[in-house]
Amino acid sequence: MASSKLSKWNLKDLLKKPGDADHEITKLLDLVKKIESYQPQFTPSVSVETFKTMIQLIEQLALESECVKLYSQLWFAEDMQNQQALALKSKLETLGTDMENRLLFFSQTWKRFPEKDAERLIKALPQYAYYLRKLHQYKKYMLSNEEERIINIKDLTGSNTVVTVYEMLTSGFTFDFNGKKITQEELFHYARDPDPKKREGAYKALYAVFQEHSALLGEIYKALALDWNKEFVELRKYSSSIAVRNFGHDIQDSTVETLLNVCKKNQKLFQNYFEIKSKKYKIPFNRYHLYAPPKMSPFKMAxxxxxxxxxxxxxxxxxxxxxxxxxxxxxxxxxxxxxxxxxxxxxxxxxxxxxxxxxxxxxxxxxxxxxxxxxxxxxxxxxxxxxxxxxxxxxxxxxxxxxxxxxxxxxxxxxxxxxxxxxxQELLVLELDGFYGSIGRQAGFVAFEKEAHRMVLEHASTEDLAKQYSKMLKQHFGNMEIPDCFRWEWLYINHIFTVPFYCYAYSFGNLLALSLYAQYKKHTGKERDQIVDKIIHLLSQGSNASPEQLVADIGFDITQESFWQAGFDVIKEMVEALQD
Ligand SMILES: [Zn+2]
CATH class of the missing domain: 3.40.390 (Collagenase (Catalytic Domain))
Structure with a gap:
């Protein structure tokens, strides 16, 4: 079968040739113009017909722009030295931002529609109900037009710029490793090297740089956390700093709390895993060697x-x-x-x-x-x-x-x-390392963020935050030795700076899959077939309802601790299998 040979992909399904992009871009701009032309009519008394046409045009734009945008991204990804591809990708990115700004009026106006007008339109277009309602719910956190305008301007020169400074600064870092200057990506490669000296050296090189810049990076963090709290909690009246993210994910605060609690309760499980891994594969029980690869049999599969x-x-x-x-x-x-x-x-x-x-x-x-x-x-x-x-x-x-x-x-x-x-057995280690990284570790970050945001409001120093991080890390890993330099770890976690509290989404997603898998494994015969159908149904829904609703529709309840614990129980079985 030709399709199972190693090969390059065929991008012609997206665009016949790069030269066709200009024609596509012209079509997209025409569509934007058409949508814009409806702006004067877009008031709370807009007719269902007009409103429907607008949404259909927005849909068409999303559909048509995806092809050419994806083409430019993939063309560049297949050869990152291709200057033509890079130019097209940049052009489309600029175009995308420009189009987004021009169409911002739609969501901004919609969010301000009075409840009864919004409901009238939503009822008439049930196929878009979830999308429209979710957008409209932001109304309760909105300020006056004038205040929103000031926040927009101040964000541009304020927090947005601070994020850019953080990214420019940290992406420009190089690290001294074995007499060479290398990038962070190369460094992380060495953190998983079979040679323990290299693993330790990689972390030492990483934290030497972050410690050197810790005062500046800490100030950046404090400014962002303070801005987040002042704007969202104080002015917009979200109930807490993490509630802002939960609202965006459309997950109840209490469900996220339940998830994070279950993660905390199961810290010991990952501690056990790393202890077993360390004994079984003779790896030092030290944070430097967390991701040490066990000695594996030389194995290749065509x-x-x-x-x-x-x-x-x-x-x-x-x-x-x-x-x-x-x-x-x-x-x-x-x-x-x-x-x-x-x-x-x-x-x-x-x-x-x-x-x-x-x-x-x-x-x-x-x-x-x-x-x-x-x-x-x-x-x-x-x-x-x-x-x-x-x-x-x-x-x-x-x-x-x-x-x-x-x-x-x-x-x-x-x-x-x-x-x-x-x-x-070898695959098991790979999986368990992965589950730790995407579940336990991410939940740990969010637990720290909750503390850090509180501390920043009480004028904590960067040193205080590092101390707190170090303390939490020790609880997180139990008996494992944690070298002091890890207190600077949070400074390189991009998400903590740029998308506060986002990391729990990884814990959520991975545990959800594990919990559903537990349901699948628990049953046999006809009952198992039913679970399979349910999971296929869930995956077919995209995002047409909240995560909670989508999972409830197939009969499971993510508000319950037991649902999440079932996911950890799968991990527990995997750890036990490793011990055998
Ligand atoms: Zn993935």
Whole structure:
């Protein structure tokens, strides 16, 4: 099967040739102009017909812009030295911001519609109800037009600039490592090196730089946290600093609290895991060596075999999953070969009902590569399933976005266990390291942020914040030795600065997948088939309701501690399997 050869992707489905982009851009600008022409009529008494036309145009714009935007991003990702691709990507980014600004009037005006007018329009257009209602709910946190205008101007020169300064400063850092100056990305590679000296050296090099700039970075953090609290809590009257993020995710505060509590209660589970890993693979029990790779058997799998393995794993869950993965492979929407100048890492992109998603990864044949293939195909399957939704709903909200991909990893592990138990043990370490990184670690960041925001309001110094971080880290890791330099860790976590409290979405998404997987494994026969149908149904909804509602619709309750605990119980079983 040609589609299971290592290869480059086919971008022609998005755009026949780069030269066609200009024509597409002209069409997009025409659409923007058309939407703008409705602005004078867009008042609370707007007719349903006009309103509907406006939304359909916005939908059409989202649909048509996705093709050319995605083309420019993927063309650049396949060869990051390609100057033409870079130019097109930049052009489309500027165009995107420009279009967004021109159409801002829609959401800004809509949010101010009186309740009864908004409801009249929502009722007439039930297919857009969730989108419109969610947007309109911001009304309760809005200030007067004049105040909003001042905040907009002051954000531009204030907090937005502070974020840019943070990003410019930290992305320009280089680190002294073994007599060379290297980037942060290269450094993190060494944090997972088989050589313990290199792992330790990598962290020392990292924190030497962050400590050196700690006074400045700490001031930046304090300014951002203070701004966040002054604007959102004091002026807009959100109930707490984390409530701002919860509202954006459309998850109740109490549900997030429950999730974070369950994560805290299960800290010990990850502590146990790292202790077992350290003993079993003779790794020093020290934070420097948290991500030490265990000595693995030299193992390589040819790409066609990996494709078969992953497809079979998906088949074991449902033929619907397998068909989705095959579609992506058959249409050559996967760039799998290792190539110079290609973007590093892996991703799945294409959030539009009109596009078969695209996947980028660099397949090297090791376990990590196979796992990545399963993970990204999971995202692809999710995109395909939700493509029956309209474009405004097609991309899953982040808390749900990892469901299918994590599911894919778990199915792969299950499948490998049957075929090759020794290999399954090694995959287990990879998975558990990953779950710690995306669940325990992220929940730890948010726990720190909650403390830090409170402390900043009480005029804490950067040194106080570092002390607090260090204290929490010790509780987080129990008996593990934590070198003092880790007190500066929070200074390099971009999300803590740029999107406060966002990190719990990773814990949420990963645990949700694990909890659903627990339900799947718990049942057999007909009951299991029902769970499979439910999960496929969930993935087909995109984001047409709140995460809580979507999960409730298939019969599970994310407001309950027991739902989340079931996810940790899957991890517990994995830790026990490692011990055997
Ligand atoms: Zn993912």
């Amino acid at each position: 790409y066609p075999d990996a494709v078969k393995l992953v497809l079979d794993a998906y088949q074991s869950f449902s033929p619907v999953f397998r068909t989705g993965a095959e579609k992506i492979l058959h249409e050559h929407h996967i760039d799998s070969e290792v190539r110079k100048n290609k973007s590093t890492g892996a991703f799945c992109a294409g959030e539009s009902p009109a596009i078969t998603p695209y996947i980028l990864l660099s397949y090297t044949g090791d376990l990590h590569s196979i796992n990545t293939l399963a993970h990204e195909l999971g995202h692809g399957i999710h995109h395909l399933l939700s493509s029956k939704q309209n474009v405004l709903y097609v991309s899953a909200v982040l808390p749900l976005a990892e469901t299918a991909s994590i599911f894919g990893e778990l199915l792969l592990m299950d499948h490998v266990k049957k075929l090759n138990p020794k290999l399954a």
